[in-house]
Amino acid sequence: MKKDIQIGYEHFKSINELNETEKKLFESAKQARKNAYAPYSNFLVGCSVLLENGDIYTGNNQENAAFPSGLCAERTALFWIGANFPNEKIKKIFIIGGPREDSENTPPIPPCGACRQSLMEYETKQNENIDVYFSSLNEEVYKVNSIKDLLPFYFDATFL
Numbered sequence: 001m002k003k004d005i006q007i008g009y010e011h012f013k014s015i016n017e018l019n020e021t022e023k024k025l026f027e028s029a030k031q032a033r034k035n036a037y038a039p040y041s042n043f044l045v046g047c048s049v050l051l052e053n054g055d056i057y058t059g060n061n062q063e064n065a066a067f068p069s070g071l072c073a074e075r076t077a078l079f080w081i082g083a084n085f086p087n088e089k090i091k092k093i094f095i096i097g098g099p100r101e102d103s104e105n106t107p108p109i110p111p112c113g114a115c116r117q118s119l120m121e122y123e124t125k126q127n128e129n130i131d132v133y134f135s136s137l138n139e140e141v142y143k144v145n146s147i148k149d150l151l152p153f154y155f156d157a158t159f160l
Contacts (some may be wrong), residue, residue, distance in 0.1 A: 007149040012141040025050060025094035026135065032058035033096050036073065039063060045073040045097035045109070049081060052089040057081055073097070074115040078122060090122055092131040106136040110150060119147040120154045 012018060015026050025048045033046025038061055045061040059077025063070040071079075074095060081090065097109030111119065111134065123130050129146035144150055 005152050007152070008145060009149060010143040012143070015135075015139045015141060018141065021050065022092075022094070022133065022141075025056065025092060025133065026096070026139075026141070028056050028058050029094045029096040029135075030137070032060045032073065036060035037062045038100070040065070040067075042100040043097065044100055044102075045095065047073040047077050047093055047095045049077045049090055049094075050092040051081070051085065052091055055088075072112060072115050074111050075118050078118055082122070089126045089128055090130050092133065093119070094133040094135070096135050096137065098136040102137040104138045106138055108135045108138075108140050108142050110134045110142070111147075113151075116147055116151040117155065120151055120156060123147055124156045 015023055018026065028048035029046045032048060033044045036044040036046060038044050040063050046058060048056050048058045050056050057077055059080065060073045061070065062076060074093065095109065095111055098106040119130060119132065123146065131143060131145055132147055132150065133141055133143045135141040148154060
């Protein structure tokens with residue numbers, strides 16, 4: 001039996017279409033991107049994470065000459081939150097990525113596969129979806145209501 005995969009998403013042509021919380025997350029991710037350490041790829045990524053208690057934390061990619069010892073922005077933030085606030089639910093994550101010399105032509109940058117899998121682990125752990133937003137500096141934004149929309153054939157603890 002053949003089935004088509006359908007994903008739910010929202011597309012915003014500008015951050016002006018976002019609510020105030022989402023705009024704040026965009027700006028936090030944009031600022032975090034500026035602190036990324038990416039001397040090898042020159043591809044900067046920042047993210048901001050909104051917790052259930054209303055606090056926002058950020059992360060950015062951290063490269064290393066000994067590939068693949070670096071870490072993506074999303075996992076930098078997620079793992080720090082998991083280590084410091086293990087029982088706090090993650091409500092939203094906002095990701096902004098692109099070349100150091102970003103232009104208006106850079107499309108929205110989604111999370112990589114490893115980050116999708118890590119987000120899946122946190123959704124499973126908290127038994128609640130995480131809104132995932134991704135963009136570039138051109139301010140076009142995509143939103144999915146669960147990482148499952150970006151990772152439909154996900155692997156989780158039920159397979160173990």
